[in-house]
Amino acid sequence: MSILTGKARLAGITGWPVSHSRSPRLHGFWLERHAIDGAYLPLPIQPRDFPAAIRGLMLAGFAGVNVTLPHKLAAFAICDVVDTSARLAGAVNTLVFQDGQIVGSNTDGWGFLANLRAHGVDPAVGPALILGAGGAARAIAAALRELGIKVTLANRTREKAERLADGLPGLAVIGWDRRDAALADHVLLVNTTSLGMAGQPPLSIDLDGGAPAVADIVYVPLETPLLAAAKARGLPAIDGLGMLLHQAVPGFRAWFGVTPEVDDALYRFVAADLLT
Numbered sequence: 001m002s003i004l005t006g007k008a009r010l011a012g013i014t015g016w017p018v019s020h021s022r023s024p025r026l027h028g029f030w031l032e033r034h035a036i037d038g039a040y041l042p043l044p045i046q047p048r049d050f051p052a053a054i055r056g057l058m059l060a061g062f063a064g065v066n067v068t069l070p071h072k073l074a075a076f077a078i079c080d081v082v083d084t085s086a087r088l089a090g091a092v093n094t095l096v097f098q099d100g101q102i103v104g105s106n107t108d109g110w111g112f113l114a115n116l117r118a119h120g121v122d123p124a125v126g127p128a129l130i131l132g133a134g135g136a137a138r139a140i141a142a143a144l145r146e147l148g149i150k151v152t153l154a155n156r157t158r159e160k161a162e163r164l165a166d167g168l169p170g171l172a173v174i175g176w177d178r179r180d181a182a183l184a185d186h187v188l189l190v191n192t193t194s195l196g197m198a199g200q201p202p203l204s205i206d207l208d209g210g211a212p213a214v215a216d217i218v219y220v221p222l223e224t225p226l227l228a229a230a231k232a233r234g235l236p237a238i239d240g241l242g243m244l245l246h247q248a249v250p251g252f253r254a255w256f257g258v259t260p261e262v263d264d265a266l267y268r269f270v271a272a273d274l275l276t
Helices: 023-033 047-059 072-078 084-089 108-118 135-146 158-167 176-185 225-232 241-247 249-256 264-274
Strands: 009-015 038-044 064-067 094-098 101-105 128-131 151-155 171-175 188-191 213-216
Touching: 009 023, 009 047, 009 249, 023 038, 023 241, 023 249, 023 264, 047 072, 047 094, 047 101, 064 249, 072 101, 084 101, 084 108, 084 135, 094 249, 108 135, 108 213, 108 241, 108 249, 128 135, 128 176, 135 151, 135 158, 151 158, 151 176, 158 171, 171 176, 213 225, 241 249, 241 264
Parallel strands: 009 038, 009 064, 128 151, 128 188, 151 171, 188 213
Antiparallel strands: 064 094, 094 101
């Protein structure tokens, strides 16, 4: 483990709560691998304290922070500058402090696309069906639309999907009950709902109706029932842990000046924590 000096660069992740986050583990892995004089800390901040705390971190010399629930919208509001990724996603998950300014971006969509490519799936090959209409769905839809891909949304509450589509033009919305039939017209299925997560019911969908690549942003468990069903049919199955790892790359590069690698060693190191 590296020893910090007075010149150490500092970053972290803020949420409420934040104890569940695997980000300190994965950033710590990179810090040690590259022998960087720096640290990445969990920063539990209550919503009412968020604006003051973020400005305090900047004044204290932090390079920036990741942002998780429930602060992603508040992070957007506090930024002096937001990049295109954040504007399209409507939320911020990465803050960089530069010259007294707070610069916000959203790396979720970038991380999702990078994870697809790491699994040999080209996200630009054709239409995508996204299940869910939360923040992750919007970030992923925005990233796919940037590639010119046709994106269809299906959500258990259709009105929520329609609101998302209103804020991100070019999306199609179908009823939740049409998700099975829609698979035949799409080459990528993305689950952004909590269905299949540990403690939640599995996602019900008939993969026999089409032959898409299947991605699930859930990573607890690593293999959800949806991914198990995809593997049983010989379909590409992409778990959510890779998205978590890839989305962390831009922030680490901005804060610590090194572009880290997402490889099998990192995957195994972070995955081991999911089993404890």
